[in-house]
Amino acid sequence: xxKITQTQPGMFVQEKEAxxxxxxxxxxxxSYGLFWYKQPSSGEMIFLIYQGSYDxxxxxxxxxxxxxQKARKSANLVISASQLGDSAMYFCAMRTQYNFxxxxxxxxxxxxxxx
Amino acid sequence: xxxxxxxxxxxxxxxxxxxxxxxxxxxxxxxTMFWYRQFPKQSLMLMATSNEGSKATYEQGVEKDxxxxxxxxxxxxxxxxxxxxxxxxxxxxxxxxxxxxGPEAFFGQGTRLTVV
Numbered sequence: 055x056x057k058i059t060q061t062q063p064g065m066f067v068q069e070k071e072a073x074x075x076x077x078x079x080x081x082x083x084x085s086y087g088l089f090w091y092k093q094p095s096s097g098e099m100i101f102l103i104y105q106g107s108y109d110x111x112x113x114x115x116x117x118x119x120x121x122x123q124k125a126r127k128s129a130n131l132v133i134s135a136s137q138l139g140d141s142a143m144y145f146c147a148m149r150t151q152y153n154f155x156x157x158x159x160x161x162x163x164x165x166x167x168x169x
Numbered sequence: 170x171x172x173x174x175x176x177x178x179x180x181x182x183x184x185x186x187x188x189x190x191x192x193x194x195x196x197x198x199x200x201t202m203f204w205y206r207q208f209p210k211q212s213l214m215l216m217a218t219s220n221e222g223s224k225a226t227y228e229q230g231v232e233k234d235x236x237x238x239x240x241x242x243x244x245x246x247x248x249x250x251x252x253x254x255x256x257x258x259x260x261x262x263x264x265x266x267x268x269x270x271g272p273e274a275f276f277g278q279g280t281r282l283t284v285v
Binding site for chain 2: 087089091096097098099101104106145149155156157159160161162164
């Protein structure tokens, strides 16, 4: 069975500081992809970053980086230099090779950036 | 990225009536689309997979007769909440993953349904 776990319901971070949002996953598939999405209060789902299971380098996209530790089955999102606009829900998600179309989402982390 | 458009963005309806939500892929053809439901402060729950030209595949526990899905063309899937009740009030969001556009799923803007 596939499962995504986000253990931080809520996080606070000071503006301009870095923050790490935790995500662990469970799958028996060898080929899979890990994703982070941002959901502001408007409800839209904004894709942030992707890491493939065979990628050796950690993914980076601007201020976002994914700390991928395959042996520990973790895929933490690091946001550097937090901005007020980063306040939102963040979801970790996974899709696997054998059920390519299906995304599994974690329960989410509510990030609040304080001025 | 690919564009998925969802309409309406919000709707209020009376208990017992039906509501239709549309999900369109604007710049690609989608043989498969996905419908999710999200309760406040919770995660997205996959309701069903919409397949163009064939029956939708529903997740366990989702009532097929309650949530009718039609995928009549390669760019449009519709979700109809039939005989809506207040407990159906929720945020509904669709997604698609076009081949060759990257690994991520693209989401519509979502529809906030309130049944009164």
